[in-house]
Amino acid sequence: MPEHRWRDAPDYRPRFPQGERLGIGILGCGEIAQQAHLPAYGDYDLDVVGVWSRTPTTTATVRQRFPFVRRIFATAEDLLDDPQVQVVDVATRPEGRLEWLAAAVSAGKHVLAQKPLTTDLAALAPVLDEADRRGVRIAVNQNGRWAPAWRLATLLVEAGAIGKVVGVTHLHDKPLPPIAGTHFDEMAHMLIADYLMHWIDITRCWLAGNQVEAVQARDHRTPGQPHTAKNPWAATVQIHCVDGADALVRIAGDVNTRRPACPFWIHGTEGTIRGSILVGSDFLDLERDGVSTRYTLDGEWFVDGFAGAMGELMCAVVENREPYHSAAHNASSLRLMLAARESAEQHGAAVPMNRLQL
Numbered sequence: 440m441p442e443h444r445w446r447d448a449p450d451y452r453p454r455f456p457q458g459e460r461l462g463i464g465i466l467g468c469g470e471i472a473q474q475a476h477l478p479a480y481g482d483y484d485l486d487v488v489g490v491w492s493r494t495p496t497t498t499a500t501v502r503q504r505f506p507f508v509r510r511i512f513a514t515a516e517d518l519l520d521d522p523q524v525q526v527v528d529v530a531t532r533p534e535g536r537l538e539w540l541a542a543a544v545s546a547g548k549h550v551l552a553q554k555p556l557t558t559d560l561a562a563l564a565p566v567l568d569e570a571d572r573r574g575v576r577i578a579v580n581q582n583g584r585w586a587p588a589w590r591l592a593t594l595l596v597e598a599g600a601i602g603k604v605v606g607v608t609h610l611h612d613k614p615l616p617p618i619a620g621t622h623f624d625e626m627a628h629m630l631i632a633d634y635l636m637h638w639i640d641i642t643r644c645w646l647a648g649n650q651v652e653a654v655q656a657r658d659h660r661t662p663g664q665p666h667t668a669k670n671p672w673a674a675t676v677q678i679h680c681v682d683g684a685d686a687l688v689r690i691a692g693d694v695n696t697r698r699p700a701c702p703f704w705i706h707g708t709e710g711t712i713r714g715s716i717l718v719g720s721d722f723l724d725l726e727r728d729g730v731s732t733r734y735t736l737d738g739e740w741f742v743d744g745f746a747g748a749m750g751e752l753m754c755a756v757v758e759n760r761e762p763y764h765s766a767a768h769n770a771s772s773l774r775l776m777l778a779a780r781e782s783a784e785q786h787g788a789a790v791p792m793n794r795l796q797l
């Protein structure tokens with residue numbers, strides 16, 4: 440394999456349909472919609488027809504801060520009825536998300552829904568059938584898939600740059616985001632069930648083609664963790680594949696460091712990918728045939744990843760195909776997460792996965 444084959448990075452940046460702008464309606468305009476969705480859509484000049492929030496005070500200053508937002512809808516029904524809204528961006532909390540998804544599909548809209556999509560895969564199935572019948576696309580906002588270092592790693596893995604993936608390792612060498620006192624702390628096994636969803640999902644992408652034998656996970660409180668913090672601050676998730684490939688995701692706790700990073704390694708039969716994401720630590724290296732290549736990265740997960748997730752759905756709509764982050768593709772990530780949560784409930788017992796095909 441000539442070494443120069445991997446010198447130029449495949450194009451990992453967000454992609455949008457040429458010459459076509461689809462109208463977006465944001466349903467549930469809270470923290471993440473205002474911190475990441477809207478800034479990303481502004482940066483990439485997307486058409487935001489309007490936003491709706493259950494709590495009107497939440498959106499009081501949205502049009503001042505994001506002048507490209509054309510209107511604030513008074514009701515969710517107004518948003519769903521507006522023919523200019525072609526894509527409904529569901530950014531509510533997990534409770535009730537499936538009902539909003541079903542309502543948007545019934546209104547004939549394509550949907551980008553926040554993660555975790557649902558914990559009830561049986562209830563999701565009829566919504567996906569209805570989407571098929573109506574010819575609308577459902578994508579999951581796994582925006583981490585377009586974090587530049589993760590996206591480029593995915594493209595390199597898919598192109599065979601490291602051969603067959605042998606192992607995936609992620610370490611959270613950084614403090615946790617604030618959890619105590621937020622709505623996130625009310626969710627059981629929150630680190631596994633919500634926060635790590637992006638890490639489980641990207642690992643699923645890198646292990647694509649494998650069959651999963653078992654999942655194991657633990658979460659536990661750490662020394663010095665205050666009693667006011669309800670969720671454990673440490674978590675470990677392991678995914679074991681039938682052919683011996685495996686993955687490890689580890690959060691040591693509320694790490695105390697001045698050099699925060701979120702490193703990852705993808706070891707393959709023919710090479711190694713090393714990188715990091717978040718907190719300004721982004722980099723990506725490929726080591727193959729004794730040659731190391733460091734790629735220049737443009738952009739960051741926050742907020743370019745959010746543009747990438749919306750752009751891929753729009754391209755899929757225009758190109759009449761399933762998006763890469765379709766609900767069906769993401770369902771195996773959800774199965775892995777649900778198994779990890781079950782394992783944590785059983786203090787780390789291995790949960791068999793019956794050769795789950797990734």
Ligand SMILES: NC(=O)c1ccc[n+]([C@@H]2O[C@H](COP(=O)([O-])OP(=O)(O)OC[C@H]3O[C@@H](n4cnc5c(N)ncnc54)[C@H](O)[C@@H]3O)[C@@H](O)[C@H]2O)c1
Nearest residue numbers: 467468469470471492493494530531532533534535553554
């Ligand atoms: N990188 C990421 O993709 C990322 C980052 C942070 C949060 N999230 C996810 O985004 C979702 C929203 O988190 P947030 O922190 O923005 O929450 P939030 O509470 O700040 O915002 C949610 C918005 O939806 C509204 N809402 C909540 N439940 C609703 C319901 N049933 N019907 C109608 N409106 C409802 C709220 O009033 C609010 O306007 C969560 O699922 C979270 O896991 C994703």
